[in-house]
Amino acid sequence: MTDLATPLLEASAISKSFAQTRALVGANLSLRPGVTHALLGANGAGKSTLSRVISGHVRRDAGQIVYRGEPLDARSPREALDAGIAMVMQETSLAPDLSVLENIFLPDLGRPGRLSRPTMRRRANEILADLGQEHALPLDAEARDLSAAQRQLVEIAKALALKANLIIFDEPTASLSPSEVERLFDVIARLESAQCSVVFVSHRLEEVFAISDEITVMREGRTVAASRPTSSLNQTELVRLMVGRDLGSIYAAPSAPVDARGEPIMSVRALQAPPLVRDISFDLHRGEILGLGGLVGAGRSETVETLFGLRPRTGGEVRYEGRPFAPRTPAEAIRAGVGFVAEDRRRQSIVPDLSVRENLLLGHLGAHRGFGLGYAKLERKIGKLMTRLELPLDRLAEPNLLNFSGGMQQKIIIARWLLLEPKVLILDEPTKGVDIGTRASIYAILRDIAATGTAILIISSEFEELLGLADRVIVISDGASIADVPSAYLDEEKLTLLAAPRASMERYRRLLQELANQCDGAAFWAILDDERVFCLNAATANAMADPALRAGEAPRFEETPISAALHARASNFVLDPTSGLQSLLVDVRSHRGHELGSIGVVIRPDRSAPPAEAMRSAIQERFRATL
Amino acid sequence: MSAIAPEPASGRRASPRSFSLSSAPLELRMLALATVIAVALSLLSPYFLKTANLLNLLDQSVVVGIVSIGMTFVILTGGIDLSVGSVVGLTGVILGLALHHLPIPVAVALGTLSGAGIGLFSGLLIGYFDLAAFVITLGVMAIARSLAYIFSGQTSISDIPPELNDLVYTTVFGVQTNVLTLLVLNAVAWSYLTFTKGGRTIYAVGSNREAARTAGLDVLFYSVVPYVVSGALSAIAATLMSAQILSIDPLAGTGLELDAIAAVVIGGASLYGGRGTIIGTLIGVFIMVMIRNGLNLLGVSPFWQGSAIGGIIIAAVLAERLLSSRTRR
Numbered sequence: 001m002t003d004l005a006t007p008l009l010e011a012s013a014i015s016k017s018f019a020q021t022r023a024l025v026g027a028n029l030s031l032r033p034g035v036t037h038a039l040l041g042a043n044g045a046g047k048s049t050l051s052r053v054i055s056g057h058v059r060r061d062a063g064q065i066v067y068r069g070e071p072l073d074a075r076s077p078r079e080a081l082d083a084g085i086a087m088v089m090q091e092t093s094l095a096p097d098l099s100v101l102e103n104i105f106l107p108d109l110g111r112p113g114r115l116s117r118p119t120m121r122r123r124a125n126e127i128l129a130d131l132g133q134e135h136a137l138p139l140d141a142e143a144r145d146l147s148a149a150q151r152q153l154v155e156i157a158k159a160l161a162l163k164a165n166l167i168i169f170d171e172p173t174a175s176l177s178p179s180e181v182e183r184l185f186d187v188i189a190r191l192e193s194a195q196c197s198v199v200f201v202s203h204r205l206e207e208v209f210a211i212s213d214e215i216t217v218m219r220e221g222r223t224v225a226a227s228r229p230t231s232s233l234n235q236t237e238l239v240r241l242m243v244g245r246d247l248g249s250i251y252a253a254p255s256a257p258v259d260a261r262g263e264p265i266m267s268v269r270a271l272q273a274p275p276l277v278r279d280i281s282f283d284l285h286r287g288e289i290l291g292l293g294g295l296v297g298a299g300r301s302e303t304v305e306t307l308f309g310l311r312p313r314t315g316g317e318v319r320y321e322g323r324p325f326a327p328r329t330p331a332e333a334i335r336a337g338v339g340f341v342a343e344d345r346r347r348q349s350i351v352p353d354l355s356v357r358e359n360l361l362l363g364h365l366g367a368h369r370g371f372g373l374g375y376a377k378l379e380r381k382i383g384k385l386m387t388r389l390e391l392p393l394d395r396l397a398e399p400n401l402l403n404f405s406g407g408m409q410q411k412i413i414i415a416r417w418l419l420l421e422p423k424v425l426i427l428d429e430p431t432k433g434v435d436i437g438t439r440a441s442i443y444a445i446l447r448d449i450a451a452t453g454t455a456i457l458i459i460s461s462e463f464e465e466l467l468g469l470a471d472r473v474i475v476i477s478d479g480a481s482i483a484d485v486p487s488a489y490l491d492e493e494k495l496t497l498l499a500a501p502r503a504s505m506e507r508y509r510r511l512l513q514e515l516a517n518q519c520d521g522a523a524f525w526a527i528l529d530d531e532r533v534f535c536l537n538a539a540t541a542n543a544m545a546d547p548a549l550r551a552g553e554a555p556r557f558e559e560t561p562i563s564a565a566l567h568a569r570a571s572n573f574v575l576d577p578t579s580g581l582q583s584l585l586v587d588v589r590s591h592r593g594h595e596l597g598s599i600g601v602v603i604r605p606d607r608s609a610p611p612a613e614a615m616r617s618a619i620q621e622r623f624r625a626t627l
Numbered sequence: 628m629s630a631i632a633p634e635p636a637s638g639r640r641a642s643p644r645s646f647s648l649s650s651a652p653l654e655l656r657m658l659a660l661a662t663v664i665a666v667a668l669s670l671l672s673p674y675f676l677k678t679a680n681l682l683n684l685l686d687q688s689v690v691v692g693i694v695s696i697g698m699t700f701v702i703l704t705g706g707i708d709l710s711v712g713s714v715v716g717l718t719g720v721i722l723g724l725a726l727h728h729l730p731i732p733v734a735v736a737l738g739t740l741s742g743a744g745i746g747l748f749s750g751l752l753i754g755y756f757d758l759a760a761f762v763i764t765l766g767v768m769a770i771a772r773s774l775a776y777i778f779s780g781q782t783s784i785s786d787i788p789p790e791l792n793d794l795v796y797t798t799v800f801g802v803q804t805n806v807l808t809l810l811v812l813n814a815v816a817w818s819y820l821t822f823t824k825g826g827r828t829i830y831a832v833g834s835n836r837e838a839a840r841t842a843g844l845d846v847l848f849y850s851v852v853p854y855v856v857s858g859a860l861s862a863i864a865a866t867l868m869s870a871q872i873l874s875i876d877p878l879a880g881t882g883l884e885l886d887a888i889a890a891v892v893i894g895g896a897s898l899y900g901g902r903g904t905i906i907g908t909l910i911g912v913f914i915m916v917m918i919r920n921g922l923n924l925l926g927v928s929p930f931w932q933g934s935a936i937g938g939i940i941i942a943a944v945l946a947e948r949l950l951s952s953r954t955r956r
Contacts, residue, residue: 350835354827
């Protein structure tokens with residue numbers, strides 16, 4: 001056994017600046033062998049930068065790293081790999097045209113000597129078997145055809161092929177379905193038992209509790225809690241460490257649900273823009289903040305880009321202020337009163353060779369008709385806007401927006417659109433790479449402009465942010481809108497389960513349909529709290545047994561015909577006196593014991609219920625097989 | 628510990644910026660370089676600063692200077708136009724043939740329009756079909772030169788009305804019209820790039836095409852405009868060239884594209900687009916012409932001139948890279 005007392009890697013006082021932004025200010029990290037370590041922090045806390053310093057993708061400005069008792073100064077990912085440190089990135093680094101097998105042994109291609117395919121194939125199968133994923137990867141397929149989860153598995157196999165003994169996972173679950181997350185966690189558990197250290201970078205607290213032994217929390221480029229045992233922390237403490245204050249305070253109270261909102265300003269029906277947008281429908285009202293929730297890669301960004309005229313649309317109807325709306329270019333959308341803060345600031349928003357002022361005025365330039373610039377008459381408006389956004393006016397004269405911190409950059413980009421007084425403002429991941437202080441003020445600004453009647457459509461992968469900010473959430477999975485839920489009824493867990501990719505949702509639906517057919521009644525999958533039942537999916541075989549639950553709806557118990565059973569939560573079939581329906585609720589869990597809500601079976605009044613105990617174990621078994 | 632005040636934004640900034648040559652405007656740096664060269668040459672050769680030689684310098688700057696304006700537009704969008712030299716040859720031939728049948732103003736207009744037309748052709752292919760500017764203009768370069776030979780019957784056209792000479796040798800306030808044309812075109816181009824929506828769009832397109840599109844700018848249109856400008860200006864250069872020597876050679880303008888690109892690059896523009904100025908380019912033109920002229924005055928073999936110009940191009944690009952790696956990112 002390895003000595004657990006001496007750290008495998010000890011990084012101390014690491015500093016790193018990009019231009020004028022200090023990403024790391026004396027960060028520390030200490031890792032023990034064979035331990036799964038969670039590196040936690042809000043967006044922009046520096047956790048990715050620290051991982052990239054350790055894995056050689058970025059060079060540090062100051063500080064030192066001791067690895068296995070010796071100083072480590074990896075100048076490239078290559079050198080870190082040779083030392084045994086690998087990183088599995090969010091956007092994977094696979095060569096799309098090469099086969100899976102070639103990708104796994106890609107680092108070997110750079111070495112002298114001949115490669116033997118049969119040996120490679122045997123080694124690959126061994127590695128996958130060690131991970132318990134024997135047939136999960138088609139070795140001869142091109143990497144471009146793999147799913148996000150499979151690509152990740154290739155990355156892991158690639159790291160193991162090099163005998164890595166420290167693997168860093170950077171936000172590995174952002175694009176995975178719950179069952180894929182389970183599988184990844186199984187793999188990580190196996191790595192751990194093989195004495196491989198794992199660093200798990202995340203901002204999803206639940207996952208961190210599920211998987212890690214120790215937690216290091218970062219905030220604003222510093223380590224604020226180092227190597228605390230996971231069992232010694234709870235969720236509230238972690239949030240306070242990450243944010244530096246109680247989270248409730250940074251999302252101002254959601255505005256009162258605007259129920260009688262009248263005509264929507266924008267209504268989208270069956271929008272299509274292949275390959276990622278297949279069937280999106282929703283209504284957006286004046287003065288509301290509407291969230292688009294879902295996994296990375298579900299088609300949320302593509303949806304809003306289509307609405308903004310950045311992508312060609314192939315089907316569906318959009319009405320804007322009552323008229324058909326089909327912008328072919330962003331200019332048309334902008335002139336109609338739509339603004340769009342894109343996801344990737346560096347690529348989609350910032351023009352580095354124009355001054356900060358001209359960057360601010362770029363949206364105006366796009367909307368402006370005429371030969372000249374029309375800058376002069378905007379001076380006063382800019383002044384007011386800068387005050388409102390708490391931006392120093394003198395910095396507008398600076399030549400390069402890239403020298404600003406992420407938060408300041410984002411404020412300038414938001415200001416670019418506010419200058420045009422849009423009727424609809426779309427924001428795609430508006431707090432990516434934005435420090436927590438600026439975030440709070442961005443939230444406040446968004447609430448402010450919503451209160452003045454602007455409709456806001458926001459995408460965020462941080463479900464907490466989405467739920468804290470939006471009045472309503474449209475859940476998108478595999479390019480289709482599958483639910484429209486007031487955010488008051490949602491929490492992170494429900495949203496995660498709802499947003500599962502279609503393939504896995506389809507499996508659940510099939511299971512429910514089978515159950516419904518089997519007893520000629522109905523079946524549903526739901527999460528229950530004290531007074532509401534939040535339905536994730538439902539299937540009905542016989543209309544007489546319909547419990548009136550639809551995916552994404554959250555009726556009160558009393559509003560359903562099975563309210564007695566929902567209240568009782570008994571281990572037996574419960575008869576509802578008013579409707580005569582008999583229903584059974586079965587709690588279901590994942591392999592790792594994670595609660596995943598309840599499966600309900602409803603039997604129509606004129607049938608007798610089957611034995612509950614047999615039904616219960618059958619359902620639990622079949623549910624687990626579906627995961 | 629209920630609430631920690633957010634750190635002031637300035638707390639996240641590294642050391643304050645300090646003034647240095649690298650943060651001075653590009654034009655100033657180029658002007659300094661041009662001055663250094665001028666002083667050096669005047670020390671080396673007593674003839675350099677003579678009025679006649681200075682006027683000669685201006686005269687030699689006209690053709691390459693005008694072509695370089697168009698080249699600056701193209702390079703600002705991140706493109707390149709290799710066809711300018713051949714377009715000078717072809718539009719010159721078209722002008723010469725037109726002069727046989729048409730009055731001078733009409734013939735000049737026809738030549739300019741045909742230059743713009745060739746630019747439109749390249750620009751549409753590059754902008755709308757997203758083809759590589761290098762390849763398209765390379766093709767157009769070959770086609771234009773071959774058409775120049777065919778239209779001219781492989782010989783130079785010399786029966787040109789001598790009144791065409793007036794386009795060059797009329798003086799206004801003692802300045803020759805060809806030099807005046809160069810200066811006026813530079814002033815117009817500079818104003819366009821600085822004070823109009825189109826000009827700023829050209830910068831934005833070259834600096835970050837995606838961001839320009841997302842902000843609602845007409846990226847396609849302004850990807851095409853620079854090639855049209857470049858074609859038209861090549862034709863104007865061809866007109867002034869023909870007017871000066873009253874003879875048109877289908878070979879005219881050979882190698883001019885390299886001089887123009889060199890001037891733009893020496894003037895501080897980035898071949899990736901988004902960075903560069905008309906004033907910088909004009910200084911770049913003067914630097915090149917001065918070096919040619921100086922080497923001639925010093926009696927250096929003309930075969931060495933290529934090495935001198937090439938060395939300066941490489942030094943300019945290298946200096947720009949070293950400076951920008953310190954200020955950007």
